[in-house]
Amino acid sequence: MASSSSASSSSSSPCPASIDYDAIPAIALNYGVRKRLGQYLNPTNTVASDWTDLAERMDFTYLEIRNYERRENPTQTLLEEWQTRPEATVGKLLTFLEEAERKDIITDLKRHIDENCRKYLQKPVQVPVVDSGHQDRGITVLDSHMPEMFDAFICYCKSDIQFVHELIRQLEQTDHNLKLCVFDRDVLPGTCVWSITSELIENRCKRMVVVISDDYLDSDACDFQTKFALSLCPGARSKRLIPVVYKPMKRPFPSILRFLTVCDYTRPCTQSWFWIRLAKALSLP
Template sequence: MAGSSPSPSPSPSGEDEEGGGWRAAPLVALNYALRRRLSLLLNPGAAVAADWASLAEALGYEFLEIRAFEAHADPTAQLLHDWQRRASPPATAGALLDALRRLHRHDVLADLAPAIEEDCKKYLQRKREEQAERPVQVPAVDSSFPRMSELRGITTQDDPMGQFPEMFDAFICYCQSDLPFVQEMIQELEHTDHKVKLCVFDRDVLPGTCVWSITSELIERRCRKMVVVISDDYLESEECDFQTKFALSLSPGARQKRLIPVKCKTMKKEFPSILRFITLCDYTNPATKKWFWMRLAKSLLLP
């Protein structure tokens, strides 16, 4: 037929062969190469085809928000990054495909839809394998391992049903005495053009659940990176010590650039030895202070 798609596209039902519903997979399932390809297709403005700005409008963004994306070298990537942080509407692969279909970007669908489906199925398969590998616990004997219900609704913007957990760019590891610096970090990274979403325990985590369970969940599954705010008081904090060592265990040798140390104050004590091999972001250095927030923001927004 004349109106048929030039290449295979995802099934209308959105179900994979196992009935798992790959279209409901969150946008985080899409890999970097696929996102880059999407940027190459949508970034160039063209009078005859809908571009990234049209996609932003289709996803519910307002005029001023769209104008803000124009300042970025890769507006499509910034749009996807911002959209997957929004609580509503959910940023899913299916929603992305539906928006592109409404914009009549059948060329993009023909090029990327099979890859999107493949990424989503791989993502869901990994999740199923992770779930299967968890040890079975008998509650009457040992309830130390957190139940799934315990990890639902742990942050202020969480979905209570656990289907769309709140995600963050970075978990902030800090001690209470350094909270004023963390508040400055919030102003510089969240309320500026950087638009970094931080996980600040005192602000974002709801009370009533085991601290260690929540911390592990946030660092490992909800936050792409972790900022360690270093000071003399940090060295005395058991919570900070646990968080740092847990994050390092997830990325031995800092291979994934997952952990970013930030020196917020002049120190009298020795800098922690376990962080010496990772590049430091030094807020106390007057010669580089004017570049401090820009460097930190770019580090946190790296894939």
């Protein structure tokens, strides 16, 4: 499913020549298509390949697949995790389905997938979908005639607020002199959370520090912020996201961030380098 040119050379290919599926990210697929994929792939089938076969082709590990088994809709979870990778395209997904001999799925969903792709080509989507038409001023405490800009957006859950205070002390109130966007401190009340968050991450902050903890894994807000930031920099080519672990975790590190270099405060032997490394990463142009 490499390209429209290769598609046109094979009569068995489900890709029309007018659409280059390899140029369209998987995030273009809407809820309806994902729901139908789940209906096909969620049931364990001894004859046809199910979602676990797809997961292995996507290079998810055994432990990750076992964890997804606990989800009500493992196919949906699988797609959400996979779509943050730079190689996650509609074409790649269709190739996986072909290799798994699930052309029945492609045949059934072809028209809907085509519609999704055409809509994406007309107007590329953001995932999660947010309202990008909101005002860009008057959303932070120090906004005036010019929007307030930041070196980094801090993605954190409420239970980790004490470490956020430490971030402020070490990065803002020292010679590093960085400017952090801390939602509870800097954002004015009465605004749409999702719209303002997307505006800050995409247009006001050069980078995002993700404070990883067990509670982070249960936070819908952190999940939104992380996936939105990843959608802006597939493959982390711009070093936009910096995961930080400041205390030991009992639960697995989020797979969606496993390909990024982590700034780890839990190792005593490297703590003396922690703040210097983090500050340097946030100071890059």
